[in-house]
Amino acid sequence: MLKVRLIPVMTFNGVSLVKTKQFTNARTVGNPIQVARVYNSRNVDELVFVDIKATEQGRKINLPLVKKVIDECFMPVTIGGGIRTFEDINDLLGIGADKVLIKSKALQNPEFIVKAVEYFGSQCISIAVDVIVKDREYLIHQKNDEKVLMKTFIEKMHQCNVGEFVVNSVVCDGMMNGFDKILYQNVSQITTKPIVAVGGAGVPSHFTELVQTNYNGALAASSIYHFTQYTPQEVKKNIE
């Protein structure tokens, strides 16, 4: 049977790797190429690399740098940040990305996602779902304050036949207090597509606790690998 996928997440600000807390207070954590090399040597299952400032700063992702990151990896790699056109997707797949992670464009223009899935195949189109909690409802985190229910967004993307959802809890991001287990139960009821949970892992038992809720998606994390002594191998051993 399939094993639980463990995925380190690398967030990049255009200059160096950073780690945020609740999507603010970005703290520099190193050089992306070196970090990718370490993750590769630790035999991780997949890698996610996101330029979290590309869309906000209206620039394209740095392709030569991303290529160097991908060249370090002998496992599937997902790349996100500032993807607006077919050309952007094509460029990333061309340098060896296996999946692209899209958020803003999916919110603005679901039709783009329908076409991207038809053209590139659903397996390589992942959707980033950054979630906040407001008045006891799960909403999509956005720079403007437009209210979009998480459920509505995921249902719409599910109909577009996307390959995967990367669901990140903004409240838990960088806090290292554990995953939002109720969030992932909710998402599992909305879609049958593969899910990647991100946000909150601080110790290996946090992963185990989420798996024990019958969650059968992938487990992603960032802070635990940057700031603690735990490696992906130790986390995996703990789960098994």
Next chain:
Amino acid sequence: MIVVIDYGMGNLASVQKVIKSLKKEVKITCDKKEIQKASLIVLPGVGSFEQGMKNLNDLGLVDLLYQEVIQNKKPFLGICLGMQLIMEKGSEPNECNGLGWIKGRVVPIVNSRLPVPHLGWNNTYKHKEENQGDTLLNNFYFIHSFHVLPEEAVECTYVDYEFRMVASIEKENIFATQFHPEKSQNAGLLLLKNYIESYA
């Protein structure tokens, strides 16, 4: 020289990267002369069966590949879609003919309880029971919604996803995998190293 066939179906860069890391000469091409000169032909691919066959036909490679692989017995490595295309018939999205080097069909994964595609890391095994040995060496990355049903005696390994599916096929000079060895970390690199070093 190893040739990776460029027929517009997905991620060729990662296959090239692995071969390069083994210090072997590799070319991504659809040029017939280069393919004829190759010591090993690699057919990777992600996407639909019908589109894959259409692209091979449009490039005029179907007869050439038959000549090289079946008549001249040149070593051939198929990966993912590249494995499915060597069967007689596919059904993604419509029924259509494949390269037909191995008798059998490609059919959708039908699984009521588990998600499709079969996506992630899974163990392969040779015989009826799951290999209890070194699991690190047969733990591979899969991503596919269709699987092959060979209808002739070929050497296979298997993978379990509620039911048993074929993970790899070996027949004379043909070796093909449903999983992606080029993305399967140490296990995949070792498999490719052993295979490629024995041929190229």
